[in-house]
Amino acid sequence: LFVLLVVVGVVLGKCLNECNGHGTCEPVTFTCSCENNWSGQDCSTYQLPLENGVPVNDLTVNTRVWNYFHIQVTEGTRSDLVVEVNQTSLGGDVDTYIRVGDLPSRSVWDFRDISTGSNAKIEIEHPETESPYYIGVYGFLSARYNIKAYIKTDCPDDCSGHGSCDWDSVNNVPVCTCDLGWSGETCNSNVKTLQNDTLLEGQSVAQGSWEYYQFMNTKNTFTVELLQGEVSEEDCDLYLRYADLPSLVDYDYRNVQVNTNPHLQVTDAKRGIYYLGVHGFRQCAFSVKFTSYNVCPNGCSGASHGTCGSDDITCDCTARFTGDGCETMLTSLPFDTNMTGSVFANAWNHYHFTPVGTGNIIVNLVQDDPSMDCDLYVRLNEEPTKRYFDYRENTFANNMTITIEDPDSTDYFIGVLGYSACSYTMSTHMTQECPNNCGGHGNCHSSGHCECEDGWTGEDCTFETTTIQIAHPITAEVVPGAWKYYSFSALEGYEVMLLLRETQDSQSVPGSCWLYQARDEFPSLSYSDNSDTRSEQLHSIRFTPLSDVEVYIGVFGSPLGVEDHTYEFQLEVWQAQPSGVKEISRVEL
Known part of the structure; x- marks a missing residue:
């Protein structure tokens, strides 16, 4: 019988289903040896x-x-x-x-x-x-x-014993959720706790590094103050975030100005834990303090607007004002009358007026202290915002003026924004006189409008203009809040490129100069065809004229720069030439 079975097997000489083409048949046992990823008696x-x-x-x-x-x-x-x-x-x-x-x-x-x-x-x-x-x-x-x-791996260093290990199923990586008071990828960085109204001394941070702090806020307003040393090369930046650690891109508030004592004030603050990050733009030593307190919204915008109630939370507005912080004037702002007010950082006060008669309108705002910083906005028919406005004055000047030439007979809305907390006196005035008597560089029309002489521009003809030649760079300088103007003739249909490079020094940061371009007239903060206000060292604008046109260029000193510091730049203009292609392929400044 055994011999018969062997003979039958040899005669058949096949594996089951010939391994379905996914394996090899063993010649003695007639079993399948399957290829990778295939299994079963017949590799099926x-x-x-x-x-x-x-x-x-x-x-x-x-x-x-x-x-x-x-x-x-x-x-x-x-x-x-x-x-x-x-x-x-x-x-x-x-x-x-x-x-x-x-x-x-x-x-x-x-x-x-x-x-x-x-x-x-x-x-x-x-x-x-x-x-x-x-x-x-x-x-x-x-x-x-x-x-x-x-494969779900453990967190590195077991979160240093200061957190729990969770799994990020989207990125397939372990993530530490740190205990209160600890931070970092492995929860190995201690987050120091700040006590209300208590100065924490002896702190320092290296260039490019972070020091983190936390505090419990129980009031509607708080301030964070950083007191740096007297070494001018030191520079710390403040970043603040609710319920989580801040970073260079994720934060709720920040102060990155070059300032020996940077601070942040938060109104309408949430109750709960805030995290403060001190980032070393350069190495610095500092002390830090957090102070929490209740105040009425926007401080009720000043005594002429309203007063704070006995609960330190609710405003009692005067008859002419409304809003939680008495920030909006109900009646029209009278001409030739001083109006006092105050705003917290990032808060607004709103007014409106309607022109009567003919002439220009002068809106003037004087801050009570030069260290304060209000910004002035005006918009036709609607309240202005930081993005939408018709006129704006947001320099660090203590005395700010906006001139509205030939105004429409409709409502104009004024917005006073606190870049930082400030108090002020504001007034409006109608005049048929030209601003600043046209600076001695223009003729005053009866409408109150200056017609500037060649080489001068601005509403009062006080900005000198320079003709710039194509492919011939100009080196100049500008202070924060001031303009430098240039012009040149461009040909229809051939691409134009404007290039501006900031010359860096110890007090310069990328973005100290802003680049603007317009046709028909010199650009302003509220009027331009193109602009580049990025925080970069190199700025560029490209466009193709639709007709032979005079192109007007404005270089504005960023109001975020150091007051009275001059910022040097190099400006260059290129245009594709009729003898070649109509587009500029590559230009190096």
């Missing part, structure tokens, strides 16, 4: 390899059919294996089985989830084998699904 079962953290989507399994997968786990890793199967079809039901070293079945498995829910998640703690983990998705009822397997 495909197992899709899964990559760590890479999902496989839009799969389908039919009723009473298996789909198989496998993933390799390295022995001895301090990790967990997580398998997630998410059913995406409304109907159907899939079951998930896992087995170490071999394909699972409904009767032989090491782990499984046969619940009727749409999302299955199996987590295997610290697998200790080098054998593959085989995953079987069984179609109890036909369904569509997604599958993902990933």
Whole structure:
């Protein structure tokens, strides 16, 4: 009988289903040796390899059919294996089985989830084998699904014992959630706690590094003050964020001015924990203080607007004003009458007036102290914003004036914005006189409008203009809040490029100069065709004239710069020439 069976086997000489083309037939045992990713007696079962953290989507399994997968786990890793199967079809039901070293079945498995829910998640703690983990998705009822397997590693340094380890399933990385008072990727940085109205001395931060602090705010207003040393090269910046650590891009408030004693004031503050980050733009030593207190909104905008009630929270507005902070004037602002007021940082006061008669309107605002900083905005028919306005004066000047020439007979709205907290006296005046008597460089029309002589511009003809030649750079300088103007003739249809490079010194930061361009007249902060006010050292504007035109260029000293400091720049103009292509391909300044 034995001899007969051997003879029969040799005569047949075949493996089952000839291994389905996915394996080789062993000549003695007539068993299949399957290729990678194939298994079964006849190599008919495909197992899709899964990559760590890479999902496989839009799969389908039919009723009473298996789909198989496998993933390799390295022995001895301090990790967990997580398998997630998410059913995406409304109907159907899939079951998930896992087995170490071999394909699972409904009767032989090491782990499984046969619940009727749409999302299955199996987590295997610290697998200790080098054998593959085989995953079987069984179609109890036909369904569509997604599958993902990933190795869940521990957090670095166990979060230093100062936090819990969570898993970021989107990026497939462990993330430390730090305990209160600790920060950093591994929760190894201590966040110092500030006490209300208590100066913390002896602090320092290296260039490019951070020091973090936290404080509990229980009032509606607080200030943070940083007192730096007397070394002029030192420079710290303040970043503030509610309920989380700030960064250079994620913050609620910041002060990055070059200032020996930077501070932040937050009104309408939330109750809870704030985090303060002190960033070393340059290395510096400092002391820091946090002070929390209740105040009425916007301080009720000054005594002429309203007074703060006995609860230190509610404003009692005078008859002419309304708003939580008495910030909006109900009646028209009378001409030739001084109006006093005050604003907190980032707060607004609003007024309006209607021109009567003919002539120019002068809006004048004088700050009570030169160290304060108000910004003045005017808009036709609507309240101005930082983005939408018709006239603006936002320099560091203590005495600010806006001239509205030939005004319409409609409502004008004034906005006073606190760049920092400030108090002021404001007035409006109608006149048929030209501003500043045209600076001695123009003729005054009866309408109160200056017609400037060649080479001068501005509403009072006090800004000198310079003709610039194409491809001939000009070096000049400007102070914060002032203009330098240039012009040149451009040809129709040939691209123009304006290039401005700031010359850096110890007090310069990128963005100290702003570049503007206009046609028909010299640009201003409220009127231009193109502008580049980025915080960069190099500024550029490109455009193609639609006709032969005089192009007007304005270089404005950023109001964020150091007051009275001169900022040097180089300006260059290029235009494609009729003898060549109409576009500028590459220009180096």
